[in-house]
Amino acid sequence: MIIDDFLTYNKHFVQQKSLPHIGHLPRKHMAVITCMDCRLVEMFEQALGLERGDVLELRTAGATIPEPERSGLESDLIRSLAVGVYLLGVQEVAVIGHTECGLSPKDPTILTTSLITSMQALGVDPQKLIEQEKLANVQGLLRWLGVFNNVHMNVGQVVNVIRNSPYLPKLPVHGLVIDINTGKLELVDRAG
Numbered sequence: 179m180i181i182d183d184f185l186t187y188n189k190h191f192v193q194q195k196s197l198p199h200i201g202h203l204p205r206k207h208m209a210v211i212t213c214m215d216c217r218l219v220e221m222f223e224q225a226l227g228l229e230r231g232d233v234l235e236l237r238t239a240g241a242t243i244p245e246p247e248r249s250g251l252e253s254d255l256i257r258s259l260a261v262g263v264y265l266l267g268v269q270e271v272a273v274i275g276h277t278e279c280g281l282s283p284k285d286p287t288i289l290t291t292s293l294i295t296s297m298q299a300l301g302v303d304p305q306k307l308i309e310q311e312k313l314a315n316v317q318g319l320l321r322w323l324g325v326f327n328n329v330h331m332n333v334g335q336v337v338n339v340i341r342n343s344p345y346l347p348k349l350p351v352h353g354l355v356i357d358i359n360t361g362k363l364e365l366v367d368r369a370g
């Protein structure tokens with residue numbers, strides 16, 4: 179398994195590298211929310227000029243807060259931001275969605291079919307999950323996953339959820355979209 183490669187590589191890494199000791203408070207007093215897309219690995223930090231210790235990086239599928247979690251305490255993103263703000267000194271937030279996101283399919287029907295087929299093939303009954311979690315139908319399943327139509331709109335919505343969260347103080351929250359192929363940032367909504 180790949181984990182064995184990690185462990186082998188890591189032996190050399192710790193022998194060859196001596197990391198400077200730095201504190202756990204983000205130097206730039208900022209939290210950056212983005213997607214878990216593997217194409218963002220390494221490229222994301224380089225495109226923003228970020229170094230180890232600069233910011234908190236929060237990654238969720240789609241850089242989104244799914245609709246069912248937009249109010250109340252369910253959102254793990256809001257929980258992480260609360261830790262960032264109240265315990266780690268975060269004073270500014272940026273939500274950075276990206277082009278060609280897997281959660282924003284060109285054809286939602288194809289995504290729905292692949293989801294159902296994949297769940298069934300892996301031994302998870304989608305219908306049982308829908309009933310158990312009172313998701314009503316397949317659309318409910320897609321809402322739970324956080325599937326969206328338009329990345330710009332989604333970034334705007336997530337920015338608004340964070341700005342209006344009763345669990346967070348008023349602080350600047352920006353919305354951006356990064357081009358997954360070039361790394362170019364587009365400002366969607368700049369706070370004050």
Ligand SMILES: [Zn+2]
Pocket residue numbers: 213214215239240241276278279280281
């Ligand atoms: Zn994505």
